[in-house]
Amino acid sequence: MEGKFMKKNILTIAMAILIGASLMACGSKADNTNSKADSSSEVSADAKKVGVLQYVQHPALDKANEGFVAALEEAGIEVDIEQQNAGGEQSAAQTIANKLVNDKKDLILAIATPAAQAVAGATTDIPVVITAVTDPAASGLVESNDAPGGNVTGSSDLTPVADQIELLTKLLPEAKNVGILYCTAEANSKLQAEMAMDALKEKGLTGVEYTVSSSNEIQTVVESMVGKVDAIYVPTDNVIAAGMTTVAMIATTEHKIPIIGAEAAHVENGALATYGIDYFEVGKLAGEQAVEILNGKSPADIPIAYLPKDKCKLTINEEVAKELGIDTSSISMQ
Incomplete structure (x- = not known):
């Protein structure tokens, strides 16, 4: 009997310890939640409520987001920023846009064309600032790029396409056939592809469009270019940017096809070079x-902003250049 009594006591004590530990864990979670609430309450009631909708996560759009926040911080405006990302899904972008509008934000930033279209379609009252959109007027976001005329304005990520094709000819003087890779779901990518086709024609080169409708098609489409193109040109396309490492692995690493990108993140992820804009x-x-x-000016009176050409930068991936046997020492865009 005594042995059974001792076992029962030990079991009771063990259960008490477990229950106590569980309660402590619950208490710890509650403390963390309260800590977050306290942190958010540090923003005063007078702070401007800003919603941010980024279409997808990749280095270029991340940099644009950082640059936007930096400008607000430098101006000393107190803001309460809500960051949202649609994960590259248009339906998610629409849902988030509606939520930000229903939350009655003082201003909404939309990063990339699909996000901009979602937000602009959700409100005509709340000021909307867009960025990383090549041609806002052509995308139906403003009446004109010089005079937006409504509740939308912002900055364009139009790149110097002709200069990028010029760079291609300098780095790859033997190239004759150039594949232009982009996603058909992005209207601004199509615009840049047309600009690239014109620039290639002026140089006496042949351009061929290779398109995907989603990221799932990137591998198959890039593989279809092997043996048909001497180089690949990639515009500022969100789907291709997010899958750039795959493009570079198949094209350059496996088949020695060089890639000329439209911005520095392309080069960081395997493209040979670019002469492009700084998304920050x-x-x-x-x-x-x-x-x-936020200081009272109407978006209708603020023209679409463009990065000056002197802010464009030549970026070369020297490791890729070495792998391809390309001498970059004399390359300049002056």
């Missing part, structure tokens, strides 16, 4: 516009 600076332009709007 593009986002910062949008942030500066947001400051004007």
